[in-house]
Amino acid sequence: MPKRTIRLCYRKIIDVSSQKTWDKYVFESTYAEFLLQVQFYNQGKKYNSFAEVLLNTPAAEKLHFLVSAAVTGYLQQLGGRLPDITDNLGKHSLTFKNYRFEIVNSDIKNKASHQVAINFFSEPLTWHETIGNYLLVSDPDNEKQDDNIFTSLVQLQPFLSICSLKEETI
């Protein structure tokens, strides 16, 4: 059987209804950064919504990247552990280094319409088996000790997906 290495991605949506402290801080910080940076692409404040700015100034696509600067400090607070997604023991065992930030919607006049997404990309995982709705995975760098592989079970769920797959014949 080929060895399969996957990356899981978790798309975390944050908006005005978000409850967790971390999420609320990200909501506030990204909206403040959006209000600053959108002015470069919306000179004269002709448009209110991000969608209108984007439609009329395609270069505003860069705002995804530029506003992501407001998130960096919060990502560091996570200590490299993927938030929200726990394994079947209730632990945050998935780790990440890579992410991509998106502005889903926003509006300079209406904070309540501000909605962002952070895509977390897990570090590579060896995918051994699928048991029911769970993936049996392990850290490829830390696999064997006395012939035992230390594994964890991660449940497939909305907003969690497999976003890359590498197969090697062994």
Place this chain on the structure above:
Amino acid sequence: MEHTRKNFLKNFLIGSASVPLILAACKKDAVTETGTTTGSDTSTGSCTVTATETAGPFPTITPSSLVRSDIRLDRTGVAFTINITIKNKNNNCAALSGALVDIWHCDKDGYYSEYGGTSMQAVNYTAVHFLRGRQVTDANGLVTFTSIFPGWYQGRATHIHTHIYNAAGTSLLISQISFPEGSSSAVALVNSSTANGYTKGMTGYTYNSSDDVFKDDTAGAQTGTVTGSISAGYALAVTLYVAA
């Protein structure tokens, strides 16, 4: 009458059914971090194990990562200090304190920090916003950044972008700073400095007089003063005037 009674019963049933739900929602467990909830309040629908770990991490309010004086991150090149003074045209050109100054420029090879083309391309969060920074002007209207001397790219003279906001975040000025030219200028010397990783030289360089942004600035109002040397590093000083 019958109709009213039906409505009453219906309302009563809805009402009584709602009570336990409201009570459940008020329980601390239900509103704290149970399983996977997304921002749009669409619970995942599936039933996952509640996180059971030692509390933490403890979020704290953190400024934008752009707020820093040293903007190099992982970029290398000839040492470069950028001093920008902001003055207020509406106040007899007195120094403007408390203004936000954003700057960004390209690296020695002419690249900016930005996302690549494909939407699934991920970036490592520790090095992503290189050569971009934000500082607040002091009582003398001054901000200082530690950086590397920018390279150049096709079609543009060497430049630094600036965006100045008042303390409330309202845009006051979007501008670019140009560099002095000539055979002994920092631009000419640095771009020939292969020892520091600059590989382009000046062949194909767009000079200020041909640059679409700077060609109308014949008085050099947007040009900074550059002093220093390759070995000691260069410093740029410029004064920008805003109407605040």
